[in-house]
Amino acid sequence: MTAAASTALRTDHYELTMLASALRDGTAERRCVFEAFTRRLPDGRRYGVVGGTERVLEAIENFRFDESELERLAEDHVVDETTLAWLRDYRFRGDVDGYPEGELYFPGSPLLTVRGTFAEAVLLETVLLSIMNHDSAIAAAAARMVSAANGRRIIEMGSRRTHEESAVAAARAAYLAGFTATSNLEAGRRYRIPTTGTSAHSFTLLHDSERAAFESQIAALGADTTLLVDTYDISRGIATAVEVAGTGLGAVRIDSGDVGVLARQAREQLDSLGATGTRIVVSGDLDEYAIASLRAEPVDGYGVGTSLVTGSGAPTAGMVYKLTEVEGRPVAKRSTRKGSRGGTKSALRRHKDTGTALEEVVHRTGPGFAEPKAGPHDRVVPIPLVRGGKRVDDLPSLEDNRQRLRHALVSLPWEGLKLSSGEPAISTVFHAEESI
Template structure:
């Protein structure tokens, strides 16, 4: 596979300081106590889905692998840690040689998940695993939130095309990650060129209202765009009068006009009027693109409208009201030494309330009903029941510190389509409700 298939990773900087200080101070204390090398198992999971969501979507796994691979401390970073007295000299020396050498298993990217699902299992020494907590969670929490919103919008669109166009509504680096996650969740293209360059996502874009306002008339603007981009371009028709703009657009481009974009007004009503007008003018193949603060509910409300493509920005890159998945990264098992023969024993937080956790290295499988539809997320420790052996969800991602599971972004996108199709039909409902699958512990 070439770099375009897997995403361009050239020039990726170190991710070692994408961490919280207490992870380094824990390493320092563990080194002093002689416990830093104890074999440990950490798991990333969420205790609940965002309110009203029926399923979650795993996204960011590929970026996590990049982050782990590039997690190392250079001389400038080590000098910073030393000069600011964040950790002592012994710890700085230990960090200078840091490279993750353990194993990582996880749900493959694009898979769906539910409360308690062990989305990522990280195994190695305590010190090398605990350092990865923040970078893993920051990637998975953000990307999975965007992918879940994208998935809901994709389901609401019912096969119509979706454009991610939220770069101006978020941090510039978050915009690239959001476009990637949206593509996994079912979007077809992005307006963000950095995302297109890095991840080979199809990019689209023509003009904004500023281009129309630049010219002495709307006709001049349309003519200039068609002369430059061809008759198959998309013309923005709501700067002034929509009906007049559509008429002018077809006069200039002819029936070969690619599309018109509507960015304001009552989109349902305007789309119907524009479709009728385009057909009367002979532009029966011209598509209609709608934008303007869309979310999954607005997309669903336009199901009866003659819309071909939706452009979504703010609501997508903010997770449509849920910008994080509240995933956590917890120690679930550890040995009493670094000896590989020393078994890892379950450990768990036992605090009162909703923040307790379940100990033990876990497996996960999805049980199907007699019709082949998913009916439960089954999680356990120890032996996997024979009837679930071929339904296990975790796959090997890193072995002995080496990434073993890179894949094209298209694979994650296709996996999500298949995973969502395997859920009960109620998973597609936008109304508030409980997770569509129960989580069963065995």
Template structure:
């Protein structure tokens, strides 16, 4: 989407608030908005920040060109004075937040936007839509990667979600530790490794399974993966090895009790001399199914639907709240929707071994908490004067941050069972 305006990826009421603030003379007040999650999705022990780089890019393209202004005028969304203000809009404020791939917990100040009310309020919907989606996908994907215990996972959820969401989901999954994606647009846009071979339709196209396998091996070589469960798996594996030989790269099982079938397939492959042929399983897998297969002879997993839907938690539940006006802390006090006043930052305390102990959230205007030798500040600059900072993390750096974060969690925090957050949030 590079070069495309993101200005209308927002809610109508952001613009009506702007128009009213401009008329009231309050639009230029200096404000701080903070993005955070009041709680983690039900049963989750941690969250992982996703979409930071996409937010930075989207903010840089949040401008109102002739097409956007004409749309607002034709729909009478705002008055002429507001349209004139929007024509010159460029976000010129500052953004700080948790880097992509960082763990987060309830109350963590994930993204702080500073600027005038007018320029900062317009970003609410855009920031939340990206962070809520990508963080939900990354958090679910990280649980799957932990459950896989080192075995690679292929992301293949493009047919189970919106076409644009499929691309950002593939990116989030890769950041969380997935090995490859089936989505070619994600590969082009983000330089993510892609993978894929054949579906059942390819087998059904041919007069026999043998003909289908022979055509695939002829085109892709013996290192390919043959889908062996179109008809009978046992017969399919036997035919696959007859056609490709014992150097066949892998077989894929996409249906049935994949644990039992993988066990039977391993015995059969070994008996046929194909001891190095890998077994890939797919078919409605999630982190629980992957964990249940840990003892089975499975070499790789393919995950689709559960990944792109956040494995039951398709949003991270983040909110974007005003916490400071002209240096004065402000807070919402509605029942069950409270926010804490003041611009905040956070540090994470660790044991000397590197195990995380607690998330300390503090107001920058107050005395800063004393950081120990093993503690780490979490909030970093992302935009200054509306421009992205020079040293934003790369994809590989964010992938490493996820790995390092998961290693730092207490072992209870990696459990898939319901429970409290892996570490407590302490307000200083």
């Protein structure tokens, strides 16, 4: 089992409770449809970004109960012997459709549709939601930051601000959303994401002088490296950096203070010293709002940590996983503010002839339901992901999905890219929906 793979004990106790009860009363093998969706976007957000689909597929493929896990369940009296025997042979053998990674979504979008027996599908709830809620939250925050950066380089460097495995997933989600690189080497190894980084203040403090620290770094990495110049005095640090590296110095990084003002001063000083090609990278508690405020400043790149790995105030996407169909019969939850719509669904995204998205049409599929007529620029959003328990061949790659998101953001009405609070960028319309 690899570090990236799911283990079966990432399921939840209550899922095993439902499984044991369903096995006892004979309902476990009923054919069911579960759907992952969100009822609303986080406050202040106008679109969501699907993240984690590839990791979901890995989780489904690797979802197995080994003997040590079954022994633990037996010792703790979590389930009975009948359920343990069933879990020993567990494999997901159903079908999954869903929005591909990098796709935009809105309230009510059918993000993931899981078809199988109740028993095999219900066990996936926690692992699927834990992946998609985390990765989609990070991807949405990252997409807002990339938009605010307006084409400038942006580096993910938040590994020290989250759980070690979450750090790897966050780096992947950030790259999906358009970040240039990550400082997380495991993300680079696992997902082939470009990695980059520079030294910390501790490296400068280690040496007897700032000059000695710069000389050491340049000797090891060359003049194209990035030197951290704000350990002591920024102006003196820049002067020393250019003296040591020459006018071909790659970049300087500013990590504290009023970075907009300091970037202006740094640009003037670098230019006066002849280092006109030296880039300026800023970091230190940046989020999309701070990045947007720096658009007019001579900043060439950003390093983002804490706000990225915490979803910039929205650490979860608020997705839920609900049973929508049993043996072909639609079922739905009626609870106040937590209602759902029954039946298997798909979605059609309508566009103007200019390519601007107009609305998301969510519709029932199956006998008795005609699909909405698609215009020349409309497209069906969900794609097949799993058939008969096996991943579909030739699914889009991470690079494909980076491009998907880039094009999707361009398709939004301009109001949809605002960082201020507002309605979702496009509306969700439920087509030919029955009252359940």
